[in-house]
Amino acid sequence: MPSLDPALAERLGELSDLRHAGQVLAWDQQVMMPAEGAPARGEALATIRRMFHDLLVDPALGTLLAAAADAEPLIVRAVRRDHEIERRVPGELTAEMSRAGSDGYSTWLQARDANDYRVFEPALARNIELARRYADCFPECEHPYDALLDRYEPGTTAAQVSDLFVRLREGLVPLISQIAMQPARQALAGEFPVSAQREIGLEIVQTMGFDAGAWRLDDAVHPFAASPSPGDVRVTSRFDDHSLAGLFALLHEVGHGLYEHGVDGALARTTLDTGVSLGVHESQSRLWENLVGRSPAFWTYWLPRLRDRFPLSLRDVDLDAFIRAINVVRPTLIRVEADEVTYSLHVILRFELELALVEGSLDVAELPAAWAAKMKQFLGIEVPDDLHGVLQDIHWSEGIIGYFPTYAIGNVLAAQLWQAARADIPSLDDELARGEVGSLRVWLREKIHRHGRLLTPPELIEQAVGGRLDPVPMLDHLRAKYGALYEL
């Protein structure tokens, strides 16, 4: 990596340091902070974020970027993009969106208490209106949703997502209805004491490729991963005694964490030493959670070790039975409880609805009915009330619109990467069956992790899988896997 102009490097370093502080403050808030620290922490985080904004929009940064473009074109391109997008949105609009998001969150909590979407409706209408005003700041976009999506998945448009999701939906809906016609399968039952889950979880993670002194695991109500720097990755999970869900959440968050951990050290303090988009990030978490973590090869090695920890609950569970039990498909009302097959349909539903809301082709008043119709169409189930429907997710309450598609993009990309990795590493299943994931991690680091934000998501995907986002590998994977499991 050639060296940056020192004045530019210093500014990027300051931006990186503020991001670092924000990561630590946010992690601490969810994992360590005593409850009474909340008001002061909210203020401190807001100030750190505002300072980040102020540094990023500073015209002097623009001047430095213009002067440095030839020397470091990829770094300059990425930062200039951040700079220009941030400058497009008037400070008053940003402040209004922040207030409306905070009010919307409170209103959402009230609406959930009342199990009544009508309580939430005005706040949602306000967030949609502000999202449209945000999109108006980017008149060059073909569709207002493009500007919203671009915040989370740079370089991908609503039209591309629509096309991708239509093809994905057309593959998933029939598969799910085929599965639904088969006899229902049972999930694992029994006791899985938390302390033993954490121990074997740590044992698994220790094989996955973190430097020993570069990460930690803690408990959080809503598992997440944070990364103040690539040498300081914070993974969280939530274990409970009656399910192994926490182990899969751990694999998911470690996937996120390994991405941050694997960024090229040469990008330190450039603001590029982090994941490039939410979709690419989610591809990493889903790959480890589902494609590795729910595979027979992986459990060939780990099931005997798991059985040592939980001899009573797993005594009579052989590998086939275990794989069936951790891969039960069951249409559910709640996204975060959904399985590998149905999950993306929850996302597609939300994408289609928020696209229509932003376009104005759907009125907020009609949202619950539209939600129910799609749940029926996609998963064949009835929505009994708003809590199990439109009030279940926090995102819209805070004005986070354009984010949902990245969850399904992650699933799609994970399957593309998995296909490419298996082609490049013929021994992958054998290695997993020996408890080894080194080749896979090296492959992911080479193809994805090390690049940080240096390539755009479409460039990164192109060089990793030789093409663009494509639903076929995911559909092929699901049809093969669940065709066998459910004897379709």
Added chain:
Amino acid sequence: MPSLDPALAERLGELSDLRHAGQVLAWDQQVMMPAEGAPARGEALATIRRMFHDLLVDPALGTLLAAAADAEPLIVRAVRRDHEIERRVPGELTAEMSRAGSDGYSTWLQARDANDYRVFEPALARNIELARRYADCFPECEHPYDALLDRYEPGTTAAQVSDLFVRLREGLVPLISQIAMQPARQALAGEFPVSAQREIGLEIVQTMGFDAGAWRLDDAVHPFAASPSPGDVRVTSRFDDHSLAGLFALLHEVGHGLYEHGVDGALARTTLDTGVSLGVHESQSRLWENLVGRSPAFWTYWLPRLRDRFPLSLRDVDLDAFIRAINVVRPTLIRVEADEVTYSLHVILRFELELALVEGSLDVAELPAAWAAKMKQFLGIEVPDDLHGVLQDIHWSEGIIGYFPTYAIGNVLAAQLWQAARADIPSLDDELARGEVGSLRVWLREKIHRHGRLLTPPELIEQAVGGRLDPVPMLDHLRAKYGALYEL
């Protein structure tokens, strides 16, 4: 509290938020951070501190302060003082001091490895020279040391400290030699498993007055307390199985933490919602550690509970024996291992030496000899090598000069506060013997904690004890306590 001008309040809020971020980053660094996070954390902390500096010296802040002086005289006075002191020191000198401190620390580590002061001597000479240049920025000071001391103990001069310490030393040296003529006493022996120490430590702290949701306890190699905000106090200790030292360290750090926790909520985000000086801070930690925590009244309640935790080690230890064992006086070479009586002499020794170094009346080449002479004079012991002498403390290596006196000021003030509190709360011993400390905590909050940085240290001391720093209460306390314990 009348309301501040909004523009001024916003600037003070930003300063508070940066301080908050710095506290969390520094706490996390010592308690939670994976080792490989260190380089990025160092950068992030430096940036946060530099941003704090930049905001504090901004002339616009000076203008706002000048305009607000009549409305909020005490807040404005405190912040203006910070502003003006920070502006006096040229940025290049600050940067040079920071570099020299960092180099000095590395050199100190090398010198410790070699057990050779000569390795360290040039770095110390450099730090002394820079400290003199710092002092030159404050030509109105009578003595250059005044400017150095003022960073840690605002409003107190070298002359005042010299006078205080001469009187203290003249009382302590004969007391210690009297004690040394008595038969040696034994400290506690036995096993005190860490987990049980932590449990009873938590039990004790729960009586001391933190709101339950406003603090936490963690382990740290060097115990400390941090406070991102008064509702978020982080106490640390270090327990080991062979001593109760970690329990006393816990009481010490809780004393610091209760001070931060007790600041008036009206001072939130003014930069005044923290302790006013290191000496006042240390008075709080020492009061709880020594005057409460090593008293018969306190252990009347807690010893039976401690014995329940450690039945084997404490089976034959009654209250008298326990009090004697936790109050052993023994001249030692190492400051941080010193007892309640000898501790201040370690501090006075350092003060006298650094004062002479800053004045130029002592050359760095003569420091080890001067150290050894004073150890002999004060404590009657020989210094065998540099590790047990002049190389033992980190402070000088980092250019921290003028800090040491605050440790002994804390001891002196703790005894003054203790005397005043006992006069105001006649039932104090009875309460302690019932495991209650509520009256004392309320008294300390009223006299010290709530004021934050609103009063200067001399003003605060005056209203709390009706006078200035005075060694007599401490000497009276030590003579009475150890006269009885050692049958002098």
